[in-house]
Amino acid sequence: MIFYFSATGNSKAVAEKLMDVFGGFTYKIDDELRQKNFEQEVPREEKVFFVFPIYFFSMPTVVEEFISKADFKYANSDERPELCVITTSGGSAGGADHLISKMFKGKNVDYKGMYNVKSVENYILLYKVPLPEAQTLKLREADKQVEDIIQNIKFNYRVPYKSGPFMGIASALTNKIYKATNKTEKFTVDTDKCIKCGLCQFHCPISAIKMEGGRPVWVKDRCVHCLACIHRCPAQAIEYGNKTKSNGRYVNPILK
Structure with a gap:
């Protein structure tokens, strides 16, 4: 197992x-x-x-x-x-x-x-x-x-x-x-880039994201901070404040 x-x-x-x-x-x-x-x-x-x-x-x-x-x-x-x-x-x-x-x-x-x-x-x-x-x-x-x-x-x-x-x-x-800082308040969505695919909601391990009006909304104050929502967004529409804008995205080839 x-x-x-x-x-x-x-x-x-x-x-x-x-x-x-x-x-x-x-x-x-x-x-x-x-x-x-x-x-x-x-x-x-x-x-x-x-x-x-x-x-x-x-x-x-x-x-x-x-x-x-x-x-x-x-x-x-x-x-x-x-x-x-x-x-x-x-x-x-x-x-x-x-x-x-x-x-x-x-x-x-x-x-x-x-x-x-x-x-x-x-x-x-x-x-x-x-x-x-x-x-x-x-x-x-x-x-x-x-x-x-x-x-x-x-x-x-x-x-x-x-x-x-x-x-x-x-x-x-x-x-x-880690437990004191894994907050969701700094996640943002570029609505011009977002394609409303819902993959961020699908990949969130604790259902902290809900699609409302076709856009992701964080409905919990804290999350795992796994950043799957950022890395696996096909449009690169999600950021965490200014910290992630120039740091790239990554997905292991096994998921491609």
């Missing part, structure tokens, strides 16, 4: 590679959360994987909420399912491993640790999207990292990602900053 959250496709690409090797099916975390599928029965011979991006050295709120509510068990067995986390990031994962380990503590799982894949940076509130040539190179490097991680998992989860205690403290602080 592979649970994933992916706004731009980097984590989805990793999830599908895991499925190719370990079998099972992929499940979108935001769909599972929306449908309240919290009681997860794991097929007897399968591992459980979580795949998601790093936000502010921590995890997206939608992922945190699902993990906090979900339970996992094998059918007709008291054994705990093996569970492993693979994250994706444009840079460092910080001390996310500490926060993730804490989330699974007390759950009915045999938590094996976390691995991180460095992929194409796309948090355009702070950074520019790399040029196409650099994206291609980064994705090739990411594929190689995934191959190495798969081999490590096969050999009893060797060499997981581990950060020092200071990074764990830093991630706890940046997680609070």
